[in-house]
Amino acid sequence: MTHKGNILYVLLGTCLTMMFSCQQPGGNTTGSEYMPDMAHSVAYEANTYGYYYNNRWGTEDELHKMVQPRKPINGSIARGATGGSVGFTSSMSQQGISYQANGAKPYYYADTEDERIRATNEIINNPYPITEAGLAKGKNLYNIYCGICHGEKGDGGGYLVRDNGGKYPVQPANFMTDEFVAASNGRFYHGIIYGRNLMSGYSDKLSYEERWQVIHYIRSLQAESKKLVYSEKANTLNSIDKPASLIKLEAAATVSVDTTKVETIN
Ligand code: HEC
Numbered sequence: 351m352t353h354k355g356n357i358l359y360v361l362l363g364t365c366l367t368m369m370f371s372c373q374q375p376g377g378n379t380t381g382s383e384y385m386p387d388m389a390h391s392v393a394y395e396a397n398t399y400g401y402y403y404n405n406r407w408g409t410e411d412e413l414h415k416m417v418q419p420r421k422p423i424n425g426s427i428a429r430g431a432t433g434g435s436v437g438f439t440s441s442m443s444q445q446g447i448s449y450q451a452n453g454a455k456p457y458y459y460a461d462t463e464d465e466r467i468r469a470t471n472e473i474i475n476n477p478y479p480i481t482e483a484g485l486a487k488g489k490n491l492y493n494i495y496c497g498i499c500h501g502e503k504g505d506g507g508g509y510l511v512r513d514n515g516g517k518y519p520v521q522p523a524n525f526m527t528d529e530f531v532a533a534s535n536g537r538f539y540h541g542i543i544y545g546r547n548l549m550s551g552y553s554d555k556l557s558y559e560e561r562w563q564v565i566h567y568i569r570s571l572q573a574e575s576k577k578l579v580y581s582e583k584a585n586t587l588n589s590i591d592k593p594a595s596l597i598k599l600e601a602a603a604t605v606s607v608d609t610t611k612v613e614t615i616n
Contacts, residue, residue: 395417401413426459459540463491466544469537470534470540471536473535473539474534476565476590479593480569480596481582484562485582488567488570491564500522503526506521516615520548525572526571526572535565542556542564566591569587573587581595
């Protein structure tokens with residue numbers, strides 16, 4: 351081995367020793383590294399706690415706090431929440447009744463008496479028009495989830511309160527009373543989400559659309575008890591809920607108005 355070669359080996363050895371003699375992480379030390387630039391992110395990483403002593407952006411406590419999962423900001427909509435939409439006519443699908451693929455939908459009223467009143471006053475429209483298919487779906491779900499207490503006719507006489515001396519300790523609401531016929535859709539929706547007193551909520555059993563179809567079905571029971579009509583073709587029970595066939599007519603009317611406009615301009 352030449353003299354020159356020896357020097358090279360010594361230099362190489364020194365370099366390697368320097369690199370590997372860096373302090374290894376472990377115990378209470380993060381270790382020290384040779385040229386750590388960019389090996390660690392100095393940015394805050396969502397949901398990742400990676401405090402690095404060369405990170406000069408904040409204290410360890412601050413960083414720890416920043417990476418904790420937090421509640422979504424009120425009013426924000428989760429990614430995908432606007433993914434689905436149903437349309438019954440072309441104009442309906444443009445209005446886009448959107449819901450999450452799993453049937454969830456954010457609900458911005460709390461489970462308190464004040465909020466129940468607010469929901470009752472503010473939620474007026476059923477976002478779904480009345481359709482035969484929706485009523486059939488609503489009937490099925492109502493009989494499974496609600497009829498056992500509220501009665502298949504909606505009169506509060508379900509078999510849990512009626513049969514065997516009435517096993518259920520309190521009287522479920524009678525939807526046929528004038529109070530519930532006049533009640534807004536919001537009162538029903540809020541009731542489904544949270545329940546009330548001894549009734550528990552059904553938001554985990556019924557998807558967004560299912561809740562509204564159940565409410566349509568309750569309306570149809572109310573109409574039946576008053577010998578009124580509540581169907582895809584007509585609604586003589588109230589002026590809020592829209593029969594699907596009438597929406598189609600309205601949409602058609604809008605289109606013809608548009609045509610006139612175009613002709614006038616020409
Ligand atoms: C286990 C029995 C039971 C079942 C099942 C049940 N409820 Fe109830 N529900 C009650 C009782 C009891 C009340 C009366 C609560 C009170 O006012 O104290 C009530 C009240 C209500 C009210 C009135 C709330 C208000 O604002 O006064 C609505 C609306 C309602 N239920 C809807 C439903 C719907 C829709 C379903 C099915 C998805 C359902 N309930 C299933 C027992 C039940």
